[in-house]
Amino acid sequence: MSDVTLESLTKTYGDETAVDGIDLTIRDGEILGVVGPSGCGKTTTLRTIAGFETPTQGRVLFDEVDVTHVPPEERNVGLVFQSYALFDTMTVRENVAFGLKMQGVPKAERRERADDLLAMLDIAELADRRPTTLSGGQQQRVGLARALAIEPHVLLLDEPMTGLDAELKRRLRDEIGDLLADLEVTTLYVTHDQEEAMAMCDRIAVLSDGTLEQVGPPAEIYRRPATPFVANFIGSSTLLEGVAENGHVDLGFTELPVDAETDGAVRVAARPAAFELDEGQIAADVTDVTYLGDRTQLAATLPDDTTVTLHADGIDGYRVGDSIPLSIDEQRVHVLEAG
Template sequence: MSDVKLQNVTKRFDSTLAVDDVSLEIGDGEVLGIVGPSGCGKTTSLRLVAGFETATDGSILYDGEDVTHVPPENRNVGLVFQSYALFNNMTVLGNVTFGPKMQGVGKAERRERAQELLDLLDIGELADRDPQTLSGGQQRRVGLARALAIEPRILLLDEPMTGLDAKLKQTLRQELGDLLDELGVTTLYVTHDQEQAMSMCDRIAVMNEGVVEQVGTPSEVYESPENEFVANFVGTSNLLQGTIRDGRVDFGFTELDAEGLPERDDATIAVRPDDFTVGEGPITAEVQNLFYLGEKVQALATLDDGTELTLELDRHRDSVSVGDALALDIDATHLHVIRQ
């Protein structure tokens, strides 16, 4: 295991700037997630760390050693792809022992190591199976075992849960989280699914258009988004304009106590859907649409001045229909001012 650093890394493909002056640090044993929309540069960043792309500028360090120009086969990185990418010409055991074999580990030792990993991942009995006969979840575990078998300096996970059904995703998320904790392996986890990243990672880097917008723990990124992009990408935010003065914030449609918020005339304030109290309060909004999401219900409501709000309703308590007028209040303790 290693700590990995990206120092002012830039990657340009012809005229496209895929990664723009990115600096990141992944501590020894840390799980860092990179989240962002398609084309934001997260996969390119992972490929730069793996060695499949070479930085146009900047450098990549493993434990302080510059590996920017080291080919991928000499970097000792474990890679797990969304498509599993298992070798179908080999058995499960053949897949898992492939890496140690390339490292020159003896046959008995690599078989023992592979079997241990397969047992750890609860697929010990599948060692002699053809990968093509396994389920998606089992294939994913084989892919993970294969990547871990080389005792990688860093484990790179590229959308490893995408394409699985919700239940399996939940199970694997828990298992993978436990496994990474247990092994303490330095991990870079790339996904467009911010929920996955928040539940699995020690820290998250939010990327957009090749630039890292914010790095922080999941709660820091969610509770204190640094800019509008992060506020909108990580979770849902209502970005409201207001004036903060003398410890109070004036949204136009209501005024609240806002102790601790910086004084500003034209502040953009992020209010999460669950920061609204529904049922009582000075604000009135008309429900335009309701989205039943299973565990919760999201409502789209508009204020008299036309401002749109996204609210979270309690599906047991709040009996709401489209067209209803809702009384709302805002929990001022969670308000967060977006950096201009």
């Protein structure tokens, strides 16, 4: 296990820039989540760490060692794909032992270590089966065992749970999160599912258009988004235009007693939970009502024509066209610089 450092990593394909000058460190033993919309460069970043892409510029370091031009088979990196990519011509045990075989570990020891890993992942009884006879969740466990068997410097997970159903995903997420934390494996976890990233990762890096928007613990990313993109991508936010002065932000239709770093034009990111119903002086018009069971999601237009998303308890009989009184909880908004 070791630190993995990306130094101003850039990858271009012809005119297309997939990754644009990313500086990022995966700390020894942590699970770093990489999230972003498709095409943001997260998979390219993963493939560069694995050695399947050579960066156009920049370096990849494992601890202090520059591995930028080391071929994949000499990097000792564990890879787990969404599509599992297990070796169908071998048994589960042979799959897990394959990496050890390549390392020249003797047969008896290979078998023992593979069986230990299968037991750890709770699939010991599948050792002699073929991968094609297993369910998706079981295959993913085998994929993880195979990648962990080589005791990799870094474990790279590329959307490993995307193909699984919601219930299984939740269970596997908790289980695998605990396992990786116990083993203290340095892990890069690429996903488009921010909830998954929040639940499993020690820190999250948000990518957009090949650049790093923000990196930090899940709570920080959620509560104090650094950019409008992060505010919108991680949980939904409404961005309100305002002017900051003397510890107030003037939104035009109301004033919020929140501090901005500098006076002048700002944007205020507000989560759905920031809008409180019933008591406020802001009059908003309901434009859409979506019943979600335990709550109702409303879209409403503020006096400055911004559309906000908010949640109401249960079914309260809201209808499109209603005027509802709102207030904004200043504890739950975050001031961004004007973009």
